[in-house]
Each structure stands twice: as structure tokens, then as C-alpha cells.
Amino acid sequence: MTIQSGCEVQQSHQRKQMTVTDLYQLISPASFLAMAIVLLFLARSRPEMRSALWFSGTYALAACGFSLTFIQGYFSDGVFVTIATSIYFGATILLSIGLVKRAAARLPRFYFGAIIIGGGALLSYYQLINPQLEPAQISTGVISAGLVLSACFVAARQSLTRRSKIVILLHALFGLSFLTPSIIMLSFGGLANVLATPQLLTLFRFDRLISDALALSCGAVVTIAYVIDLLNLTRHDANTDPLTGLLNRRAFGDAAAELNETIKTDTGSLFMIMADLDHFKQVNDEYGHLAGDALITKTAHILRANSLPSSVIARLGGEEFIIAFKAESLANAVAHANRLRKAVQAIKLDTKAGAKSFTISLGITQHMLPETLLETRDRADQALYLAKAQGRNQVATHEDLAIFELRRHLEANKPFSTSIRDRAKASRKVLR
Numbered sequence: 001m002t003i004q005s006g007c008e009v010q011q012s013h014q015r016k017q018m019t020v021t022d023l024y025q026l027i028s029p030a031s032f033l034a035m036a037i038v039l040l041f042l043a044r045s046r047p048e049m050r051s052a053l054w055f056s057g058t059y060a061l062a063a064c065g066f067s068l069t070f071i072q073g074y075f076s077d078g079v080f081v082t083i084a085t086s087i088y089f090g091a092t093i094l095l096s097i098g099l100v101k102r103a104a105a106r107l108p109r110f111y112f113g114a115i116i117i118g119g120g121a122l123l124s125y126y127q128l129i130n131p132q133l134e135p136a137q138i139s140t141g142v143i144s145a146g147l148v149l150s151a152c153f154v155a156a157r158q159s160l161t162r163r164s165k166i167v168i169l170l171h172a173l174f175g176l177s178f179l180t181p182s183i184i185m186l187s188f189g190g191l192a193n194v195l196a197t198p199q200l201l202t203l204f205r206f207d208r209l210i211s212d213a214l215a216l217s218c219g220a221v222v223t224i225a226y227v228i229d230l231l232n233l234t235r236h237d238a239n240t241d242p243l244t245g246l247l248n249r250r251a252f253g254d255a256a257a258e259l260n261e262t263i264k265t266d267t268g269s270l271f272m273i274m275a276d277l278d279h280f281k282q283v284n285d286e287y288g289h290l291a292g293d294a295l296i297t298k299t300a301h302i303l304r305a306n307s308l309p310s311s312v313i314a315r316l317g318g319e320e321f322i323i324a325f326k327a328e329s330l331a332n333a334v335a336h337a338n339r340l341r342k343a344v345q346a347i348k349l350d351t352k353a354g355a356k357s358f359t360i361s362l363g364i365t366q367h368m369l370p371e372t373l374l375e376t377r378d379r380a381d382q383a384l385y386l387a388k389a390q391g392r393n394q395v396a397t398h399e400d401l402a403i404f405e406l407r408r409h410l411e412a413n414k415p416f417s418t419s420i421r422d423r424a425k426a427s428r429k430v431l432r
Contacts, residue, residue: 028212032063035219042226048233052226054098059219061091085123085140092144096151099171103155103164111150119143134191138182148175163225170218177211241315243293244300252314256324256373259312263326270367271333272376273323274384275303275340278359278392280319287351292319295349295358302343308336322377330366330397337362337395345393359393366398 036059043052065087072080093116100107122139152172160168184204185191194200239251247255260270277283277299284292296319303313303321310326323340327333344360363383367376379398386404387396 028216029063029066031216032059032066032219035223036060036063038223039226042230045230046233049226049230051098051101054094054101055219055222055226058091058094058098061087061094062215062219065091081136085136089119089123089140089144092147095171096147099148099151099155099168102167103158103160105154105158108150108154112147115143115147115150119147134185137191138185141178141180141182145175145178148172148178163221163228167218167221167225170214170221174211174214174218177207177214180207180211241300244297244315246300246304246321247312247314249314249316252312252316252322252324253373255312255314259310259324259326260367260373266326268326268328270376271325271327271330272365272367272373272380273321273325273333273337273340274363274377274380275321275323275360276362276384276388277319277344278361278388283358287353287356291349291351295319295347298347298349299344299360302347303340306340306343322380324373330364330399333364333366334395334397337364341393341395361387361392362395363387363401364395364397365401 036056039052039056039059042049043056065084068080068084068087075083096112097107119139122143123136148171152168152175155164156168181204184200184207185194188194188197188200194204239247241248256270256272263270277295280292280295283295296315299319299321300313300315303323307313307323308325308327312324314322316322325333325336327336341360341362345357348355348357361384363380363386365376365380365383367373379401383396383398383401386401387394390396
């Protein structure tokens, strides 16, 4: 009775082990296949995500490789090893290219080509011409490690984000794991001795388990990294003007508010500039909308290139821009605005009538508590209208605006808000 119970316990334990093994054999290919599908979808979603195609191919081949255990009985050992080696070697090639492409690095084609061709020839020799399992496995491990580690080295030389660095680090560890079976075989008398010694066989299987876990971890991290990349690109699109690459109206409000909070704990004050290209409608009418877009793009580049470190720049729409920045005084802010004005005036736009230069008008004001940033922007907009009304290609400040309002009030008993500004809006096409 005791012996029978012991046998039953042993058989039950074996059934549990088989269940765990079967579960692992199902989870691995299913996981790789799922990651391949997700990465394929991501790669097709945007041009910036095209490098995900290489990883998608890698994990599709990995899923095929892990699935081979279900059809192993239909092939001889030699054919099975040849198929498995070919699949994993192909996956390693795709993985290496993917690592380089993701880092936007230049692929050293001659170097990788030499490894792939030489490695393929060596593996073909040991698999087809002179079949030898141990040399074939050692060659596969060394060549695969060389490919992956070389790709990690090339990618690591680029400027990478933190998540890309994690991707490279994990794959470097994965590349090193290709060498451990060769080290075990060479250190303990070859593959036959390893397979014949229970302790060494356990070590060998544990090493393969670690390698498989690293492969799954690499796949999960890569997939998550691409999902985060897609979210960041989507967020960037939502906050960016597509023509100029500057912030759009919505994103400017958040960025300006953040800058204002920073200035509260620092010296200086927040200033805001509203800028508008002069006679822009004439550019579209005389030279075409492509010339107008080119002028807007060049103006955005000039504003960005000549901005202060603290500047937040956005395109509000059309030919209108807004800038928030920190300055010590109004005089310093006006000097900066005039530098921007002169830089824009120096633009030479090639048109069908030859090279043309254009001007810009700017209104500038200081953020004054307890007003909101929207009220500050409105006053900068009023100063811009004043700059337009006084002849364009100049900078008008809130002080100029106050003086003008006072003069208008004394002369006509009408505030600026109901005179020049409304008249400017009514004749917007003439002023702009």
C-alpha cells in the first residue's frame, strides 16, 4: 500500500511537471506571436515606427522556432536541427538590424554582411555537408552573439532615450547568453559529456531557461518601448503645428503657464510677444500659397534660432506667432524683440519675381499680477495692432499702448479698445 501510494505520488508529480512544460511550450510561441502582431500594427501606423517591422519579423520567427517542438516527431533529428538553426539564425539577423534601425544608426553593411555570409556558410557546412551537432551549436552561438553584440555596440553610440538604453542593455545580456552553452560544452568535455551527466544537463537546461526568459523579456520591453513611442508621437502631434514644428495654440497655454510658475521662484518677469508678418495676404496672392508656407516656415525657423533659452514659441494660426519668455526688464525684452524683427527682415524668399524680403510687426507686454495669461496675451495683441497702425515693421509695447490710449482719450474721448483696435480689426486685410 505504501509502495503503491509512493508510485501514485511520483506519477502525479510527473503529470504536474508535464503540465508545466506543456504550458511553457504554449506560452512562449503565443507570446512571441502576439508581440509580432502588435509590432506589425505599430510599424504600419506611422512612418516613424517602421523599424518595428524588423522586431516583428524577429518575433514571428521566434514563435515558429518555439512551435517546432510540437512537430519534432515528423522529422529526423538532423533535419529538425537544421530547420531550427536556420529559423533562429534568421531571427538573430532581423533582431540585429532592428536594434540598429531603432537607434537611427547607420548599418555597417560590409561588417554585418561578412558575419551573415560567413556564418551562414559555416552553419551550412556543419548542418549539411559535414553534420556535427557540437561544432554547429558552438558556431551558432558565437555567430549569433557576434551579431547581437555588434548591433548593441553600434546602437549604443547614438544619443538614446532611457528606454532605448534599457532595450540595448537587455539585448546585450541576451547576446551574451548565446555564448554560455558553448562555454559549458567546452569547459566540461563536450556536448556528449554534458548530456550524459545529470548535474551538467540540469545546468545546461537552466541556462537555456534563462536565455528563453531573456528573449521574452527583450520582446516585452521592445513592444512596450514602441507603444510609448507611439503615445509620445501622438502627444507631439496634438501639441505641435504641422507646418512649422512650433507649439500650437493649446500647447502654448500650458507651456507658458509652466514658465510663469518657474519665474515666480526666480528673478525676472514674464513677457509676451505677439508677432505678425506684414502684408502676408499679398504674398499668397502674388506668389502663391507655397511661397506663403515657405515664408511662414522660414520665419518660424528664425524665431526659434534667435530665441532666448527660456522662450516658449507657438504659431497661433496663419501668419501669427506668439512668444513667452523671461527678461529682467522691458528694455531687455524690447531689445530681444527688435533682434527678432531684424532677423526676420533679413530673410530672402525665392519667388517667381526673384528674391524678396519681408517684415514683421511685434507687440510686447509684461505679465502683471493679478491678471491671467489670457489677459496678458490680449494686451500684447493690442500692442501688435498699434505696431501695425503706426506703419508696421516695428515693435510696440504696452507702454506705447498706454500713451496712445491716453492721447486718443484726451483728443477724442474714446478709449483705444473702441477706436484703433476695432478699426484695425475691421480693416484687417489692409493692415496685414
